[in-house]
Amino acid sequence: MTAGTTRESLGAAMPRSVFEAPLFRGLDARAQREIEAASTLRRVPAGEALYREGDRGETLLVVVEGEVELGRERRADGARAVIRRVMAGEVFGEEVTVLAQRQATARVTLPGAVVEIPVHLFRRAAVxxxxxxxxxxxxxxxxxxxxxxxxxxxxxxxxxxxxxxxxLLDAVTFQTIERGHSVYRQGDPSTAMFFVADGMVQLQTEEDERVRVRAYLVRGDFFGDEELETATPRLASAIASGPSTVLSVPARVVRHIASRDADLFARLRRVALGAGERQRDVVAKAAAGATQHVFRDLYRLSIARSLLVIDLESCVRCGQCAWACADLYGTSRLVRRGDKVKSTVSTGDDGFDVFRMGSEALAQAPAKPAARTEPRSLLLPSSCQHCENPSCMVDCPTGAIGKDPSGEVFIRDALCTGCGACARACPWQNIQMAPRPAGTAKPPGMPAEDLAVKCDLCRSYERGPACVQVCPTSSIFRVDPSAELGELADLFGGRALTTPAAHAPVRTKIPALPAVAGATIAAAGAALWGLDMQARGNASPGRGTA
Structure with missing residues (x-):
């Protein structure tokens, strides 16, 4: 919280202007009392960021005094795009009703005060x-x-x-799609156009019993418009690469708008052409290492915020990393098996990756200009990657899994019942169930013989991850792949899922398939990156051991 910002519980002192906002009109006295009891008044100076794009959101906010600006960074150039200005008596932060993350940065432009209302409490009070x-x-x-x-x-x-x-707003609906499930399938009737609100969707076709990924779409991209214009069945399948939310607009509404705006589809194609040129530049650079760039599961890399990697070109296979982990915890939380990729890595100005330093040293280190290594062969071992929206945390029935402000995901042993729900929820098997060590706290009245274990970045040790500290060749380190792995940083503008597009989607021509919309990897680029999939909607990662 910035200096000058104060928070205070409201109790019965809710400013009456809050309940005069259109959203809250009609609530009865009981609902108002419940909201008052749980809400917080936040007095803020000009320049204060109330929340940032990509933050986890759990509250609605109402401006009591002053003014707030909602804005997002453009993925293409990093420039700030203003979405709207929120005045006194107006509500913002509504995206938390359908999405886990904030979709914009809210910054105070005129000093004043806002009221924060927990969205779950608001819903309950309304009911x-x-x-x-x-x-x-x-x-x-x-x-x-x-x-x-x-x-x-x-x-x-x-x-x-x-x-x-x-x-458009009158007709739009939100749809939540689970990982690996389809928005639609190749050959289905074309009944709607879609916008990606959160997550990632891949467009893919089936050829000779193989699935080939044609494009990836992330937040802010749209797809499905091409077939609406030509009135043809779906030319590709749209599969959720991870848990995703899309906005659906019925075909009749899109065609109705096009009937009043004759240039609509042509305008989309023209805008997409320029974006496609930018995307092809990225693909051309990646093509030089064609068969080496096997980003088999792009979604995994996109949501990871602290991904453990081993540089196979300098690793001497001594095993010190796994032994150090096992020595500290009894069971190694690091398994040296996983996907292999070849990528450049962002480094400090001395060519030494800053993520090899450990959390304490990193916090004290001076900022260094980013540079990139030559392409390196990297192993992505099985270890918690501290996801942006952890599936394990959502599925934990007791709240034993938490996430601190820095993004580290951790397990509270005293709340873990050993049910294994988190281990089953992790798509990458990065959580193990192990016998609970003697003397470890456990929930009262529960046998809880097992305990969920995973990497927590050695949060109890000041020097940071033991595996990083003991490596004799500095070959093991953690990265934010969307920012530090070169190809992903280029493709998604330095932040895959937390910096949404503010420009129109890319559309690239695919042989025997008309153009598709989205911030995409061109078809040629997808093939060059080795993105042939062995099963519908799922990647087949290359496996190996260090």
Whole structure:
């Protein structure tokens, strides 16, 4: 919290202007009391960031005094794009009703105060007010506002005009797609156009019983418009690479808007052409190491915030890293098996990767300009990668798994019942169930013979990860792959899923397949990167041991 910012519980002192906001009108006295009891008043100076794009969100906010600006960074050039300005009496942060992350950065432009209301409490209070129709209406209002803010960052919406934008918002619905499940399949009727609100969607075709990935789409991209224009069945399948949320606009609405805006589809193609040129530049650089660039599961790399890697070109296979981990914890939390990739790595100005230094040294180190190594052969061993939105944390029934402000995911032994839900939820098998050591705290009244264990970056040790400290050749280190692995940084502008696109999606031509929209890897690039998949919607990672 920035100096000058203060927080205070409201109790019964909720500013009346909050309940005069359109969203809260109609709540009964009981609902208002429940919201008052759980809300916080935050007094903020100008320049304060109330939250940042990519932060986990759990509250709605209402401006009581002053003004707040919502903005996002463009993935293409890093410039800030203003979504809207929020004045006194207006609500913001509505995206938390459908998405886990903040979609923009909220910065105070005029000093004042905001009220923070836990979204789960707001929902409960609305339902308990005894009017289900009111709760439904409020939920629709929140989702509409969230959709408006998302569409505001896409060039398509900026060119639609108010009437067409309202028609779009009236018809849009949110859909949540689980990892590996389809939005639609190749050959399906074309019934809607889609926008990616969160996560990642891959477009893929089946050829000779093999699945070939044609494009990746991330937050802010759209797809499915091409077949609507040509009135043809789906030419590719759209599969969620990870848990994803998409906005769906029915075909009849898109065609209705196109009937009033004759240049709509042509404008999309023109805008996408320029973005496609930029994307092809990235692909051309990656093509030089064609068969080596096997990013078999791009989604995994995109959501990881602290990915353990071993430089196979300097590793001497001594095993000190695994032994040090086992010595500290009884069971090694590092398994030297996993995907292999070849990539450049961002380094400090002395050519030594700053993530090899350990957390304490890194915190004290002076900032160094980024540089890149020559392409290195890297192993991604089985070790917790501290995901942006951890599946393990969501599935834990007791709240034993937490995430600290720095993004480190950890397990509270005293709350772990050993049920194994987290281990089953991790898509990459980075959590093990091990016998609970004698003397370890456990939930009262529970046998809890097993304990979930995983890498927590040695959070109890000041020097940081033991595996990093003991490596005699500095071959093991952690990176934020979206920023530190060269090809991903180029492809996603330095932040794969937490810096959404503010420009129109890319569309690239694929042989025997019309153009597809999105911030994509071109078809040629996908083939060069070795992205042939062996099973529908799932990657087949190359395996190996160090």
């Amino acid at each position: 308990r007010s005894g009017r289900a129709e009111l709760a439904d209406k409020l939920e629709r209002t929140l989702r509409r506002s969230a959709a408006r803010d998302l569409l505001a960052t896409i060039e398509l919406a900026a060119d639609l005009g108010p009437e067409n934008l309202e028609a």
